[in-house]
Amino acid sequence: MADLHIPDALLVKNYVEGNENALATLIKRHESKIYGFIYSKIADRDISNDIFQDTFIKVIKTLKSNSYNEEGKFLPWVMRISHNLIVDHFRKTKKMPMYRETEEFSIFSIMSDDCLTIEGKMIVDQVEIDLKKLIQELPEDQKEVLVMRMYQDMSFKEISELTGVSINTALGRMRYALMNLRKIIDKHQIILTN
């Protein structure tokens, strides 16, 4: 307990002079602050332990090689080291893979845009036209609900208010509309795809 009253600067001095117990006291005194700081940024116990360990390895190496200038700021110095290691960790994990174009490898083999090709657009248009024709085949009440829901983007509550039926009836009509559409598609063996 008496160790608690020894200032950090003196413990550092003792440690540099060969007193290994001084390091144990320094770690015990500051471990929760430093580990808590790392964990607050990393939010992973194992990685935080690794960074804590690397931080103190740096501290030990610096102190043992007499490169540390004591200015009474041991804790801020250790925090600075752990902060730099946290930044390094995020740099490593966020590093993007880099591709370079060569004769054998074209960058466009892994890059693509989301736009449809002309052929794709034509297929989509054709599917839309076919689908509209199929919807026309549905009974009037089912067609009404389906069009309101899918093309006018109305909620079932709005549909029920507008058509004067309950929400459950509107939901039922939608269900039957979809079932009937599938039946028509199966019956005529229509292929709708893009």
Added chain:
Amino acid sequence: MAKIYSKKTLASKDLKPKKEVVSFLLSYSQALKVVKIDNKSFEVIAN
């Protein structure tokens, strides 16, 4: 009731590193010797 917009901080005073980590550091410190010769430093780890 007032809405709390701030997120609860992850840092807590009870957080501590694993005992194994601390014991490794103490053993590492005991084993490590840094020798300086002509502005070059050599790290010696005793087994």
